[in-house]
Amino acid sequence: MIGVLGGSGTVGAVTADRLARYGLGPVRVGGRDLGRAAAVAESLDTEAEAVRVDLAHAHSLAEFCAGTSVVVNCAGPSYRVLDTVARAAVAAGADYVDAAGDAVAMTALRENAPEALARRSAVFSAGLMPGLSGLLPRLLAQDGPLARLDAYVGGATAIGPLSAVDALLTRGPGFGSAQALWRDGRVVEHALAPLRGVVLPGFRDRVHAVPFLSAEARALGEALGVDELRNYTVYVSERIPEALARAWADIDAGGDLDAHVPEVVAAADGDVAVGGSWYTLLFHARARERGGSGPTRLLLRTPESYALSGVVAALTVDALVRGKVPAGAHAAADVLDARSVLDALSADPLVDEIDLA
Numbered sequence: 116m117i118g119v120l121g122g123s124g125t126v127g128a129v130t131a132d133r134l135a136r137y138g139l140g141p142v143r144v145g146g147r148d149l150g151r152a153a154a155v156a157e158s159l160d161t162e163a164e165a166v167r168v169d170l171a172h173a174h175s176l177a178e179f180c181a182g183t184s185v186v187v188n189c190a191g192p193s194y195r196v197l198d199t200v201a202r203a204a205v206a207a208g209a210d211y212v213d214a215a216g217d218a219v220a221m222t223a224l225r226e227n228a229p230e231a232l233a234r235r236s237a238v239f240s241a242g243l244m245p246g247l248s249g250l251l252p253r254l255l256a257q258d259g260p261l262a263r264l265d266a267y268v269g270g271a272t273a274i275g276p277l278s279a280v281d282a283l284l285t286r287g288p289g290f291g292s293a294q295a296l297w298r299d300g301r302v303v304e305h306a307l308a309p310l311r312g313v314v315l316p317g318f319r320d321r322v323h324a325v326p327f328l329s330a331e332a333r334a335l336g337e338a339l340g341v342d343e344l345r346n347y348t349v350y351v352s353e354r355i356p357e358a359l360a361r362a363w364a365d366i367d368a369g370g371d372l373d374a375h376v377p378e379v380v381a382a383a384d385g386d387v388a389v390g391g392s393w394y395t396l397l398f399h400a401r402a403r404e405r406g407g408s409g410p411t412r413l414l415l416r417t418p419e420s421y422a423l424s425g426v427v428a429a430l431t432v433d434a435l436v437r438g439k440v441p442a443g444a445h446a447a448a449d450v451l452d453a454r455s456v457l458d459a460l461s462a463d464p465l466v467d468e469i470d471l472a
Contacts, residue, residue, distance in 0.1 A: 117432060118143040118183040118209070120170060120200060121190030123151035125275075126214050126242070129425025129465070130187055130432075135161035137433050145179045146190075170200055180207035185435060187212045187428055192280035198224035201237050201444075205229050210435055211237040214428040215281070217245050218330040219289045224444050236440045241431040241447040242424030243417075244268050245331040247396060249448035250456060251413055252335060254471065255400035258409030261341045263401045266332065267315055267324055269349025270394035272420045274383035279376045282355075283362055291329035297336035297344040302328060307345060315349070317395040317414045317468070323350045331448065338449070342403065351390065354382035393467075394420035414470040415460070423465050430459055 117134055121127040122144035131142050140161030145168040146152040153165035168179040170190055176199070180186050186204035190196065193215035201224050204211040208231070213220065216239035224237055240246050248268050255261065274282065285291075296306045307326035314321055324347035332346035350356055362375035396415045417423045431447050434440055440450045460466050 116141050116143050116183045118145060118179055118186045120145045120168065120179065120186060120188045122146055123148060123155050124189055125419075125421045126425045126428065127187075127189035128155050129422045130189055130214065130428045131155055131159055131163070133426050133429035134187075134432060135159040135163070137429060139429070139432060139436060143179070143183060170196065173203070176200065176203045177207065180204050180209055183207065183209045185210045185212060185432055187214065187432060188216070189214045189425065189428065191215060191277040192284065193217070194219065194281050194284040196220070201239075202229060205231045205235045205237065208235070210235050210440075212241050212428055212431045212435065213237075213239045214242045214424050215245075216240060217290065218334070218446070221444050221446065222289070228444070232443060234442055236435055236442055237444045238431050238435065238440060238447050238450060239444065240331065241428045243394070243396075243420050243427060245329070246424065246427050246447050247415070247456070249331040249335050249446065250451055250453050251396065251415065252398045252400070253339065253448070253453045254457065255398060255410055255413060256339045256341070258402070260403045261339060261400050262403040263343045264336070264339070264341045264345070265399040266344070266346045267318070267349050267397040268347070268395070269322070269324075269351075270318065270392075270420065271351045271386040271390060272383065272392050272394055273387050274380055276376050276380060278421070279379040279383075280373070282359065282379055283366070283372050283375060286363065289330065291327055291333065294326050295328040296326070296346075297328060297333055297341065299342060300337070302333065310347065315395075315397060316412075317397050317416055317470075318349060319351070319390055319393060323353065323356070324348070325350065325356060331446070334446065335448070349395070351386050354385050355379065358382040392418055394418075394423070410471050412470070412472050414468065415466065416468040417465055418467060419465060423460075423463075426460065426463055426465055427456070430456055
């Protein structure tokens, strides 16, 4: 039995659907709204059950995890949940996959790690970003070390209230550094400026690329030994950056974070209203040695970023079930096979285009 917590949400429903399609069922769909969870369970082409669960209550969460072999967490906000669900899953004897859960959540689990983690696997950042954004660029470095890697990830997508909380919480050294890049094995602060009104392959019209060296991007640069890595978050307008800037200024002055959630949600809705929902991952690489025959660009486009995170979470479960993931806590990008994931995504209806050249 594979448990999908938050299974009635956008990410969770897609995760449950792909688990059924991949023949990994039966599936337990968990959520606070039993009716919505039941609707997802009934739609699956596998044995499935719906369970009412509240991750804020330890007993409810323990009951949900009991009897499962894998627990997939698609509930949030991720940066408030941290390692709560992971610990409950491992305590129940299950492996764990988190469709979000950045480095801060993985670090929280590793601190005072449960003894069972020596036998069980916990995989974090098994979504689009973080996740694919740290995994797919590795395909550009398979023929040798890179002199430079540029990453652009973003677009227009609706942001729910829980995801808005995560966006507002994504600050501080545990998450990354604004305007920084990775060069010669270290973080160089204040090295980059935003690129405004630029044209990028795979992105619609002109966009704004804001430099942010995330914890995932830094880990990628270190793992690949890239001489220089530049990582940009791409927005179709100034709505979201301006909403976040206003919120953070107020929060720093003692304001309430949750009071700014509606503004962030509205900003994202405004972007989608202009040109619809779409999201792009674009990576450009330059090899350290000239004359290589390997690919130098990877492009992936999807109409729904959060839904595609559900596909990645299910693919992570598949790798785990097949014994491809070692025990312990890991980022998905460190344990998944990039080529296998890309091949699976190329056949998924949630992917509009993949170009590796």
